[in-house]
Amino acid sequence: MIPFNKPYLTGKEMHYMYEAVYTGKISGNGIFTKKCQNFLKNRFGFGKCLLTTSCTDALEMAAILIDLKPGDEVIMPSFTFVSTANAFVLRGAKIIFADSRKDHPGMDEDSLSSLITDKTRAIVPVHYAGVACDMDKIMELAEKHNLYVIEDAAQAIDSYYTGKDGIKRPLGSIGHLAAFSFHETKNIISGEGGMLSINDPQFEDRAEIIWEKGTNRSAFFRGEVDKYGWVDMGSSFLPSDIIAAFLYAQLENLDDIQSKRKDIWNRYDNSFRNKIDLVGGVKLPFVPNFGTNNGHMYYLICSSESERNQLITHLKNNNILSVFHYLSLHKSEFYFKESKVKELKESDHFSDCLIRLPMFYELSDLDQVHIIQSVLDFYK
Amino acid sequence: MIPFNKPYLTGKEMHYMYEAVYTGKISGNGIFTKKCQNFLKNRFGFGKCLLTTSCTDALEMAAILIDLKPGDEVIMPSFTFVSTANAFVLRGAKIIFADSRKDHPGMDEDSLSSLITDKTRAIVPVHYAGVACDMDKIMELAEKHNLYVIEDAAQAIDSYYTGKDGIKRPLGSIGHLAAFSFHETKNIISGEGGMLSINDPQFEDRAEIIWEKGTNRSAFFRGEVDKYGWVDMGSSFLPSDIIAAFLYAQLENLDDIQSKRKDIWNRYDNSFRNKIDLVGGVKLPFVPNFGTNNGHMYYLICSSESERNQLITHLKNNNILSVFHYLSLHKSEFYFKESKVKELKESDHFSDCLIRLPMFYELSDLDQVHIIQSVLDFYK
Numbered sequence: 065m066i067p068f069n070k071p072y073l074t075g076k077e078m079h080y081m082y083e084a085v086y087t088g089k090i091s092g093n094g095i096f097t098k099k100c101q102n103f104l105k106n107r108f109g110f111g112k113c114l115l116t117t118s119c120t121d122a123l124e125m126a127a128i129l130i131d132l133k134p135g136d137e138v139i140m141p142s143f144t145f146v147s148t149a150n151a152f153v154l155r156g157a158k159i160i161f162a163d164s165r166k167d168h169p170g171m172d173e174d175s176l177s178s179l180i181t182d183k184t185r186a187i188v189p190v191h192y193a194g195v196a197c198d199m200d201k202i203m204e205l206a207e208k209h210n211l212y213v214i215e216d217a218a219q220a221i222d223s224y225y226t227g228k229d230g231i232k233r234p235l236g237s238i239g240h241l242a243a244f245s246f247h248e249t250k251n252i253i254s255g256e257g258g259m260l261s262i263n264d265p266q267f268e269d270r271a272e273i274i275w276e277k278g279t280n281r282s283a284f285f286r287g288e289v290d291k292y293g294w295v296d297m298g299s300s301f302l303p304s305d306i307i308a309a310f311l312y313a314q315l316e317n318l319d320d321i322q323s324k325r326k327d328i329w330n331r332y333d334n335s336f337r338n339k340i341d342l343v344g345g346v347k348l349p350f351v352p353n354f355g356t357n358n359g360h361m362y363y364l365i366c367s368s369e370s371e372r373n374q375l376i377t378h379l380k381n382n383n384i385l386s387v388f389h390y391l392s393l394h395k396s397e398f399y400f401k402e403s404k405v406k407e408l409k410e411s412d413h414f415s416d417c418l419i420r421l422p423m424f425y426e427l428s429d430l431d432q433v434h435i436i437q438s439v440l441d442f443y444k
Numbered sequence: 445m446i447p448f449n450k451p452y453l454t455g456k457e458m459h460y461m462y463e464a465v466y467t468g469k470i471s472g473n474g475i476f477t478k479k480c481q482n483f484l485k486n487r488f489g490f491g492k493c494l495l496t497t498s499c500t501d502a503l504e505m506a507a508i509l510i511d512l513k514p515g516d517e518v519i520m521p522s523f524t525f526v527s528t529a530n531a532f533v534l535r536g537a538k539i540i541f542a543d544s545r546k547d548h549p550g551m552d553e554d555s556l557s558s559l560i561t562d563k564t565r566a567i568v569p570v571h572y573a574g575v576a577c578d579m580d581k582i583m584e585l586a587e588k589h590n591l592y593v594i595e596d597a598a599q600a601i602d603s604y605y606t607g608k609d610g611i612k613r614p615l616g617s618i619g620h621l622a623a624f625s626f627h628e629t630k631n632i633i634s635g636e637g638g639m640l641s642i643n644d645p646q647f648e649d650r651a652e653i654i655w656e657k658g659t660n661r662s663a664f665f666r667g668e669v670d671k672y673g674w675v676d677m678g679s680s681f682l683p684s685d686i687i688a689a690f691l692y693a694q695l696e697n698l699d700d701i702q703s704k705r706k707d708i709w710n711r712y713d714n715s716f717r718n719k720i721d722l723v724g725g726v727k728l729p730f731v732p733n734f735g736t737n738n739g740h741m742y743y744l745i746c747s748s749e750s751e752r753n754q755l756i757t758h759l760k761n762n763n764i765l766s767v768f769h770y771l772s773l774h775k776s777e778f779y780f781k782e783s784k785v786k787e788l789k790e791s792d793h794f795s796d797c798l799i800r801l802p803m804f805y806e807l808s809d810l811d812q813v814h815i816i817q818s819v820l821d822f823y824k
Contacts (some may be wrong), residue, residue: 071468080466082458088451090635090690091628117497118638120657121679134514134536146674153658153677155538156514224445248471255684256497269494277500277526278533278778294776296528298535300500304635305685313772396674400656406663 068385071248071255074317079336079434080309082214091184092302092427093282096309103315108222108234110242110261113270114275115308119218119245119258123151123188126241126260128274129267130186132157139179140188140216141171142394143413148190148216149393160184161394164410168192169389170396171416173201173412180205186212191220191235193363194251196355199238200227200325213226221252222322239401240264247313251325251360252318254311257303274298300302303351324425325359328432332362332421335436340364345371362421363389364439368415376419382438384422391415446815448765451628452805454696454697460689472682473662476689481639483695488602490622490641492648494655495688496681499598499625499638503531503568505681506594506621508654509647509691510566512537514597520568520596521551522774522791528596529773541774544739544790547730548572549769549798553581561587566592571600571615573743574631576735579608592634593619600624601632602702604740620644626691628711630704631740632698634691637683654678675773704805705739708812710743712801713817720744720823725751742801743769744819749796755822756799762818764802771795771814 084096092115101113112257116122132138140148142161160179162171169192178282187206189197199213206213217236221244226232236242241264246257262271272282278298283289294329314321332443333348345367350356366372372388378387392411393399421435464476470496481493496502497676512518514536520528522541526548529539540559542551551574556567567586569577579593586593597616601624606612616622621644626637642651652662658678663669694701720726731737746752752768759766772791773779801815 073465073471078458078462081461085453085690089628090451090633092636099754117501117683118680121497124679128534146659146678149674150658150678154508154534154679210743246468253470255686256472256682257684258681278530279526291771293771294773294778296778298530299504299534300498300527300528300636303497304637306635306686306690307684310465310686324466391671393671393674398674398676404812 065420066384066431068387068422069249070424070426071131071253071323074254074313076313076316077153077224077310080313081110081306081319084241084305085308090305092260093436094305094308095304097302098170099312100308100315104259104261105272108237110234110237111262111265112271114260114271114301115129115303115311116258116261118148119243119247120256120258121301122243122260122394123147123214123216123269124154124290124299125274126243127152127155127157128297129241130212130214131290132185135183136185137183137186138186139184141190142392143169143192143217143390143395144190145390146325146393148188150231150406157185158183159399161408163304164414165410165435166410168195168352169414170195170197173198177206179315184209184211186214189214189239190216191223193349193354194220194223194235194358194360195351196225196235197288197443198352199225199231203238203335212241213239216237217242218245219250219360220244220358221250222318224315236261237263241267251358252311252314253323254303254314254433257307257311270296275301321425322359326357327422328423328427329357329359329362329431331437334374336364336439340439343443344442362423364419364421365414366417366419372417372419375439378436378442379438382434384435386422387420389414389420445820446764446802448767448800448802449528449629450804450806451633454693454698454699456693460693460752461686464685464689470685472644472684474685474688476685477682479692480688480695483692484639484641487698488617489647490614490617491643492641492651494640494642494651494681495683495691496638496640497683498526498562499623499627500531500625501681502638502640503527503594503596504534504679506562506653507535508593508677509539509621509651510592512565516565517561517563518566519556519564519567521570522551522788523572523640523770523794524570524596524773525598525770526773528568536625537565538563539779539786541786541791543788544794546790548732549794550575550577553578556582556585558587560591561581564589565589566594568604569619570596570598571603573729574603574615574738574740575731576605576615578732578734579605583618583707592621595622597622598625598649599740600738601630602698604736604809606734616641617643621647631701631738632691632694634683634687634694637687637691650676655681661812699806702716702739705803706737706808709737709739709742709804711812714817716744716819720819723823726823740801744799744801745794746797746799752797752799755819758822759815759818762814764815764818766802767800769794770802771799772800
């Protein structure tokens, strides 16, 4: 069976983990944590970077940082992972779900202004499959209504947005805050793991405090305060330095990993484009002019749920594991309890019709040819 | 310089981490996570056990599980780590701080009933230095007022409480919920890490959901539901299986670690008892009849803050790193903002006068003799 995902090891993970363990500092904020944070900041021009135990936790830090209060509203797409919503639910916020674009699972930027009320505090664009949302539109809207923008960049490492000014900026560097994931299913991994980039300097000092369990411990170790104590709410968002050591081995090989994944992605796309997309209703991934593809995910949009499910079965019969993706959150059992249901047609369409094909560094040419041929056979 | 703490490696940590990495399942809830959870449940008779990224996160899970609402009150000692309080502050709870016992930094059980109001929802006993609080008193009070008891057992692995019924129970198995820490400063470590034990079966199913980001994913994989979705609030509380692999190597050596640490503790105690405690005001650790010593920490209570600080300096001059401990939380900058300050005399006394001596598995006999002699010299 060809798996849907296989975590890739660059070869130096164990070496760095060994180094972390035998230098004796294995709790959070150690040498490798700093190395990873510096790498990410320097490579992508993010603001202050703080590693977290997960992208979920990075989003939770963001929700604390913007001082969400019960009843505040946060706008995000319905077609996303539960963590995008949960991080804000935990602060008592009401989630307002936006529909997806017609051409892409990312949220429909033009629908956002109608969702803004006097209780709205933040917009959370999710860069689905690493493809940018239209950040100019979102940032302008946020500025107009005095809202924060928190990018859910879980899938979006090394992907870019080109704005009206013609400048190409890395995703995760544009919103006031941005959250990344290093879960084993991502391009760059550490098992579980995440990172918050703090692009708005007003949040820098407090982010460090919240990260360190609500204490000014970091300032203390820099000699800025005499003793450290409880100065704010917070949690233990720091991953063990063992996890950071693993991550650093991956980051060092970012270019190689990205190049390989994009090759696999392009091979899929070149094999399918102007072929199965000419068969009734099938759609291939769309990357808007302002966005880039970072080789995170290759998906197809089938013309119906039954076609999608048949394709999954067909591929399974050919020893290929393909998978659907998110169930629209606005239709979830949990959200039902809290809010009136609204029709979000495009989001439901992607829940019903999207299928993801195997996509990982070590996918062999032979296996990929087999996957491509099996999909082409299905649509013959 | 003799350090205050040095993380101990049993020797198999890297081996198990290698196993976790090369079997390809390095996200949460993998093979080693299950091994650790089973070990802890079977060894100590805890209820369901769930590993977490930290003890902080285990406490946060507990706060979510008991459905704390803004304005609810939670009683805990002021002499504790910030995480004990933060986990409940994040749910909007008001923290009511109890004073410490006269004879021990644990909270004064007899003071609790005066702190209970109609808003009180939970009591959080902290087993300081791994020494039990009087759990019979606390559980009876909780039952009378319909409160939950969440044991902060961060330091309390392999320590016990003997109740009025004569039965010796492991700490962390008595309250409705209990949180453990595997931070590198603890007896059993994984860098960062923790565990929630769910002793009240009413919480078992929901704990698993909250742990899995508010989804019924675990039930889905057991075949109990058709598809999984968002059914509750939650977060990503699962540590990477790499962390669990490290932890498992430690748990396998629990008896050896504990035996060695208790030997070191006893050597301190035998060297000081009936010596420096006969000098004006110095007190040695007190373990009530109902409790046990788990070799987590050896401390002295000096007769004044200045004496304590002089002793720290004296030891530093002798190349020994000794440290004070918690600053009373009720006097913290953060709590000041929220609540009226109350005098908690004993708590402040321990903040001012407690000193912890180096205590770790690899502390050599020679070094320990030097520490003991340096303390005896100070009081000569």
